[in-house]
Amino acid sequence: MYEFVHAAPETCATPSRVAYTAARAGYDAVILRNHSDADEAEVPDETHVPVYEGVEVRANNVEGLHEEVRRYEDADIVAVHGGDEAINRAAIDAGVDLIAHPSRGRGRSFDHVLARKAADEGVAVELSLASVLRSSGGERVGAIRDIHELLMLSRKYGTPFVVSADPRDHLELRAPRELRAVARLVGVEDDEFGRATTETPERILADNDAPVEVVE
Amino acid sequence: MTLPKSLRQRRRYVFFEAETFPDASFCEHDLRRALWFEAQNLYGDVTSAETRAELVEYDTEQGGGLGVIRCAHDRVDQTRAALACVDEVDGDRVGVRVLGVSGTLDAGLDKYSDAVPTTRATTADGDEAWERGDAVDVRTDDGFMCGTHHDYGKE
Numbered sequence: 090m091y092e093f094v095h096a097a098p099e100t101c102a103t104p105s106r107v108a109y110t111a112a113r114a115g116y117d118a119v120i121l122r123n124h125s126d127a128d129e130a131e132v133p134d135e136t137h138v139p140v141y142e143g144v145e146v147r148a149n150n151v152e153g154l155h156e157e158v159r160r161y162e163d164a165d166i167v168a169v170h171g172g173d174e175a176i177n178r179a180a181i182d183a184g185v186d187l188i189a190h191p192s193r194g195r196g197r198s199f200d201h202v203l204a205r206k207a208a209d210e211g212v213a214v215e216l217s218l219a220s221v222l223r224s225s226g227g228e229r230v231g232a233i234r235d236i237h238e239l240l241m242l243s244r245k246y247g248t249p250f251v252v253s254a255d256p257r258d259h260l261e262l263r264a265p266r267e268l269r270a271v272a273r274l275v276g277v278e279d280d281e282f283g284r285a286t287t288e289t290p291e292r293i294l295a296d297n298d299a300p301v302e303v304v305e
Numbered sequence: 306m307t308l309p310k311s312l313r314q315r316r317r318y319v320f321f322e323a324e325t326f327p328d329a330s331f332c333e334h335d336l337r338r339a340l341w342f343e344a345q346n347l348y349g350d351v352t353s354a355e356t357r358a359e360l361v362e363y364d365t366e367q368g369g370g371l372g373v374i375r376c377a378h379d380r381v382d383q384t385r386a387a388l389a390c391v392d393e394v395d396g397d398r399v400g401v402r403v404l405g406v407s408g409t410l411d412a413g414l415d416k417y418s419d420a421v422p423t424t425r426a427t428t429a430d431g432d433e434a435w436e437r438g439d440a441v442d443v444r445t446d447d448g449f450m451c452g453t454h455h456d457y458g459k460e
Contacts, residue, residue, distance in 0.1 A: 101451055102452075103456050106451045106452050106453050108453075110324070221390070222392060259440075260324060260392070260398050260400035261400065262400060263401075267388065268389070270383070270386035273382065274383075
């Protein structure tokens with residue numbers, strides 16, 4: 090099972106520490122996805138589980154996004170910091186691997202049109218449990234509603250998705266079975282959870298030899 | 306009132322490891338409240354009463370500890386989810402990981418009490434540090450930098 094994590098210098102935990110915690114929790118590997126506007130992480134040669142070096146491109150506009158995606162062509166995975174409709178759309182056009190938290194922003198930033206398009210292009214979306222795990226009240230209710238909507242779209246159009254706690258450091262990492270218990274609560278079936286945490290990340294990692302196509 | 310044995314609820318004991326920064330100061334009572342509130346926020350009063358999740362023990366040490374939650378035998382999964390949602394206790398951030406589940410307290414203690422590494426005060430590059438297993442937390446100007454022996458080398 091894989092988890093998509095953030096680590097130093099973006100946070101207070103080094104990639105090696107996140108890998109250590111992940112190993113103790115029972116993960117097979119972690120995929121680093123620090124934001125593209127942070128300094129580059131230093132991953133030691135030896136870690137407790139493999140650390141794949143991906144990136145989460147954060148861009149303010151579509152041009153910036155294409156530029157950044159091109160810059161990170163060699164990363165193990167290229168994710169995009171989603172949440173804005175124009176950015177989500179551009180991410181699918183750019184053929185990135187993953188759109189992180191696509192519906193985090195205001196209004197409906199991920200809809201049936203984008204879901205279908207993402208499915209056609211093989212772009213995965215992230216079902217982020219961050220707000221379920223780490224907020225409460227209205228914010229959590231909104232996040233669960235977004236997850237339900239994303240699940241519905243994904244089931245209808247076959248959009249691949251990954252499930253992640255979106256941990257920013259080792260303390261926010263949760264073990265596979267805890268994550269599954271929370272995912273179950275918000276309506277993710279067990280077989281979907283398996284696909285979302287193992288098969289889809291594996292496919293994304295295997296695909297990284299294919300060049301990222303940039304559409305102007 | 307003591308119920309006859311045949312009518313008593315069957316229970317499970319969920320053993321978990323908690324990880325904090327070395328300066329975290331919450332105690333067993335604070336964690337118990339945090340778990341109660343989290344279960345209540347997540348499930349509401351009715352379901353959290355059915356779950357019967359309650360912290361029975363939390364052995365704390367600088368930077369982490371071993372905890373035990375008692376719950377109804379068929380509600381382990383819900384207990385897991387509620388526990389996973391505990392991310393802060395009394396203002397201190399905390400990470401939790403279930404080690405395992407057992408039918409009796411003693412059996413679980415036998416099995417899991419050694420699973421949590423102990424903390425040792427040390428130094429890393431001249432700064433105050435604490436190590437737990439392979440993990441090293443180093444005090445910095447604005448908090449802690451959390452690494453491992455692969456980052457800091459073994460001292």
